[in-house]
Amino acid sequence: MQHAAPSQPQLNHDDEIDLFELFENIWNQKWLVLIVTNIALITGAAFAFLTTPTYEAKVHLLPPTSEGTVELRQQAQLAPVSQLATTSEPGNRDEAVKLKQFSTEDVYKTFVTTLQSNQAKRDFLSQPDVREYFEQFSDSPQSVWKMFNEQALAVSVPTKGSLVNVSVSFKMEDPELAAEFANRYVALAAQLTRTQLANDLRAEIKSVISAQELQIKNRKSLYISQLDIELSKLSEALHIAEQIGLDTPLKTDTIIDDTSRMMVDEVRKLYRLGSRALEAEIQAINQRRESETFIPGLMQLQQQLGLLSSMSVNEDKIVPATVDLPAEVPEKPIKPKKALILALSVVLGGMLGVMIALVRSAIRNRKAQKTAA
Numbered sequence: 167m168q169h170a171a172p173s174q175p176q177l178n179h180d181d182e183i184d185l186f187e188l189f190e191n192i193w194n195q196k197w198l199v200l201i202v203t204n205i206a207l208i209t210g211a212a213f214a215f216l217t218t219p220t221y222e223a224k225v226h227l228l229p230p231t232s233e234g235t236v237e238l239r240q241q242a243q244l245a246p247v248s249q250l251a252t253t254s255e256p257g258n259r260d261e262a263v264k265l266k267q268f269s270t271e272d273v274y275k276t277f278v279t280t281l282q283s284n285q286a287k288r289d290f291l292s293q294p295d296v297r298e299y300f301e302q303f304s305d306s307p308q309s310v311w312k313m314f315n316e317q318a319l320a321v322s323v324p325t326k327g328s329l330v331n332v333s334v335s336f337k338m339e340d341p342e343l344a345a346e347f348a349n350r351y352v353a354l355a356a357q358l359t360r361t362q363l364a365n366d367l368r369a370e371i372k373s374v375i376s377a378q379e380l381q382i383k384n385r386k387s388l389y390i391s392q393l394d395i396e397l398s399k400l401s402e403a404l405h406i407a408e409q410i411g412l413d414t415p416l417k418t419d420t421i422i423d424d425t426s427r428m429m430v431d432e433v434r435k436l437y438r439l440g441s442r443a444l445e446a447e448i449q450a451i452n453q454r455r456e457s458e459t460f461i462p463g464l465m466q467l468q469q470q471l472g473l474l475s476s477m478s479v480n481e482d483k484i485v486p487a488t489v490d491l492p493a494e495v496p497e498k499p500i501k502p503k504k505a506l507i508l509a510l511s512v513v514l515g516g517m518l519g520v521m522i523a524l525v526r527s528a529i530r531n532r533k534a535q536k537t538a539a
Contacts, residue, residue, distance in 0.1 A: 188524075188527075191523065191524070191527035192520060192523050192524070192527075195523040195526060195527070198519060198522060198523050198526070199516065199519030199520055199522075199523055200519070201519070202515055202516075202518050202519030202522060203512060203515035203516045203518075203519050204515070205515065206511045206512070206514055206515025206516075206518065207508065207511045207512055207515055209511065210507045210508055210510065210511025210512075210515075211507075211508060211511070213502065213507060217502045218339050219339065219499030219501070219502065220337050220338065220339060220499055220500055220501045221337070221338060221339070221340070221341035221344050221496045221498075221499050221500065222335055222336070222337045222344065222496060222500045223335065223336050223338075223341065223344035223345035223347075223348045223493040223494065223495065223496055224333050224334070224335040224348065224491075224493055225333060225334045225335070225348045225349060225352050225489060225491070225492055225493045226331075226332075226333050226489075226490040226491040227332045227333065227334070227352070227487050227488065227489060227490060228330060228332075228487070228488040228489075228490045229270060229271070229274040229329070229330070229487065229488065230270055230273055230274055230277075230485050230486055230487055230488055231270075231485070231488060232270065233485075234270075234273075234484065234485030234486070234487075234488070235268060235269075235270050235273050235484065235485070235486075236483070237479070237480060237481075237483040237484050238268035238273065238363060238367060238484060239267075239268065266366075266367075266370050268363065268367070273359075273363065273484075273486050274329060274486065274487060275329065276359055276362065276363060276486065277355065277356065277359040277486035277487045278323060278329055278332055278487075280355045280358050280359045280362070281321050281323075281332070281334060281352075281355045282321050282323065285358070286351075286354060286355045286358055287314070287315055287319065289354060289358070290347075290350070290351050290354050291310070291311070291314050296314075296347065297310070299338075299340075299343065300313055300314050300318070317337065318336055318337055318338055318347075319334075319335075319336060319351065320334070320335045320336075320337070321333075321334050322334075322335070332487075334348055334351055334352050334493075335348060335493075336348045336351070336493075337500065341495050341496045341497075341499075342495050344493070344495075344496065345493040345494055345495045345496070346493075348493035349492055349493050352487075352489065356485070356486055356487060359484075359486040359487075360481040360482070360484045360486060361481060363481070363484055363486065364479045364481035364484065367479050368479055371474060371477050371479075374474055375471065375474045375475060378467065378470060378471045378474060379471065381467055382464065382467050382468065382471065385461060385462075385463065385464055385467060386458070386461060386464070389460075389461045389462070389464075390455065393451055393454060393455055396451055397448060397451055397452070400444055400447050400448050400451065401448065403439070403444055404444040404445060404448065407438075407439070407444055412438070413442050414442065414443075415438060415439050415443060
């Protein structure tokens with residue numbers, strides 16, 4: 167029994183795409199494609215030319231120069247350092263007195279931080295003319311803040327490397343105001359930074375002055391304590407000398423070990439000086455209590471304190487950043503980009519026109535097939 171060979175699938179020529187027929191259909195409807203393209207072009211042109219343009223003004227910044235931070239460095243260099251020994255015993259030394267060092271990099275980092283801070287932004291937005299400008303678009307404080315902080319103001323800071331390419335820009339409908347606001351915002355941030363650095367240095371100087379005054383107080387207190395100890399030894403020695411009737415120094419070949427630090431041994435040496443000498447010593451020491459001339463290192467400490475107290479910080483001389491290029495009034499808006507909008511309108515309009523033409527051709531062919539059937 168023979169089986170019939172399986173029949174080969176028949177190709178349906180109706181499912182094939184004839185490119186020539188396709189191009190012919192599009193060409194026959196070229197006016198439709200042109201009309202749709204023109205409509206898209208007109209719509210895009212209306213948007214491009216009727217939309218209010220937005221301008222961007224930008225300030226480019228660089229780190230400060232050495233001259234701009236010399237006021238901070240001079241103050242640090244003027245700070246005295248006291249390392250005088252108050253006694254021969256170890257551990258009893260004055261602490262070193264010095265001011266914080268403000269490097270150029272630290273000053274610039276402080277300025278960049280201020281640029282990005284909400285305090286600087288709110289201080290700038292609180293200015294009457296600035297707030298009036300943004301309030302014309304919305305009465306809500308949150309909307310005004312969002313428009314100012316997220317849409318108008320932009321602070322660009324490199325995420326890696328040195329803080330060299332820092333910029334501040336304003337995007338606004340008024341090109342002159344955009345340039346003015348950008349320059350004013352940088353000036354405000356610089357002023358806030360100057361005030362902060364000056365206040366930090368003043369607080370540092372005040373702290374150092376307090377430390378220096380404490381050193382002087384401790385030096386005086388220690389000196390009086392030492393005098394009291396000497397008076398106690400001399401008074402006891404005087405009492406012994408008077409008890410034995412010794413007025414003049416006692417001549418003796420007996421030598422007491424000078425290496426002994428016991429107070430009783432010192433008294434044994436002292437009473438041999440005689441009552442007259444001991445009374446003179448006591449009188450001299452009492453006079454020293456009334457005078458600060460013999461306090462070791464006191465004059466130097468007082469001079470240093472006077473120098474610290476005379477320090478003043480002129481914040482106007484502090485320049486926390488260098489304006490590499492100030493904001494200028496932009497000549498061309500950043501948006502809308504008219505050429506790009508027109509080009510996209512032509513491309514998208516042409517694509518839409520071709521699509522409509524193809525759909526119309528497919529509908530016509532289907533109707534023709536149904537009529538023929």
